[in-house]
Amino acid sequence: MATSSTTSTVYIHVIEDVINKVRDEFINNGGPGEGVLSELQAIWEMKMMQAGVICGPIDRSSAPKLAPGAPITPVHDLNVPYEGTEEYETPTAEMLFPPTPLQTPIQTPLPGSVQTPLPGSVQTPLPGSVDNSSMYNIPTGPTSEYPTPASDTGGSTEAKAGRPSPYMQPPSPWMNQRPPLDVNVAYVEGRDEADRGASHQPLTQDFFMMSSGKRKRDDFGAQYNNGGFIPQQDGAGDAPSVALQASQGYGSLGRHDMITNANIEILSHATRQAMRIPQLDGPIPDPYDDVLSTPNIYNYQGVVNEDYNIANTPAPNDLQASTPAVAPQNDAGDDDDDEPLNEDDDDDDDLDDVEQGEDMNTQHLVLAQFDKVTRTKSRWKCTLKDGIMHINNKDILFNKATGEFDF
């Protein structure tokens, strides 16, 4: 704690020092004036407090200084939407995601499911700022939100496991509210919702289009007429297991009885698996339909599949390019539209993962000056000074540091 308070003190000193020393530039020579300078200081300090590197109480001492000089209120107004992207997106997404405000009970589970995809999508447009928030906000405020994206793969299982039971209730109101919905309409709506945030949703729909094309369209029509919303959730869960269940349902029993049960199962499956499955799932349908006759290719897709997530698309392209037969078949496939969608989705996910991974990697950073760096065989020693370390979301300053590394 001592270090962090010292860091905070030094930071506040630096802020004041900078502000004082540039004051002349702001006031004289036709500068923008004291008000803008105060705005600068206010935003800067606010960002620092959001980042959790300066303490609120200490900052109050400088607050009265600001108060007379500057339009503080406009400053905060300006930044509320900006900083608020994380905090405000949740309610917004809530409003958007369930089309009707009736389901108050759902809103507890829904934000969770919405949050997971959304941070990713927000990070793309605002790399700099969101970097900070994702890196630094953990100590400050909404700690609960950030573990979710960070530990996406690990924590998602637990998070989703809790969801299904409350989540299963809402579909019935939705079904009742829009019984007339056509399957096509449902897809369109799903697309809209998907565009707003959940990047996995399109995959889902595509998969469904695929499967519905493969099976009897009528069955799906009758089945999913009940609730236009269901198919989207469904597709993600349309992993082999669920698909099997569903198809067994059509075959053995009367379609309508089994349908509701299947829906429920699918829903719960979907909510659990929605996050992870699409990535693994996506590439399969096309080759499955189009290239099934050429087993080699199918093997490629199946085996390399998990590697795609890591290595991104180039590898599969190379593979496919090397076998000339593949490309024409894929191009000539019925689902040209779906294909890029699927691949894009995977790419997006991969990129997000990669970016998050890189953020995680570069998250710990030491900035310093070196006095001396020596090496004896594989043993490195260095002496650093005047450093700023950002480690485990804490900022630590040092005057001197000694490093001993083995290579």
Added chain:
Amino acid sequence: MATFELYRRSTIGMCLTETLDEMVQSGTLSPELAIQVLVQFDKSMTEALESQVKSKVSIKGHLHTYRFCDNVWTFILQDALFKNEDSQENVGRVKIVACDSKLLTQ
């Protein structure tokens, strides 16, 4: 006085840079003035580190990558252990960027 732009990558520097970016984009601040502020930050941060910080840290770890380019050392450590007087931190992967201190004194 020579300064490093190194510290602009720190939390405080990034916060300042973001603030300046926003204000320049909104038109409340001219880019030239924003740069002047950044240069002043370089000076103030360097001075503050020299004069106000007394703590010492020891770093140990496995050196994954080293690089010396344009008088800047870059180390990437794995499983690094940072110790100072009252605490210690373990980090799976950390990057150290260090400029030559002699460049400042010249």
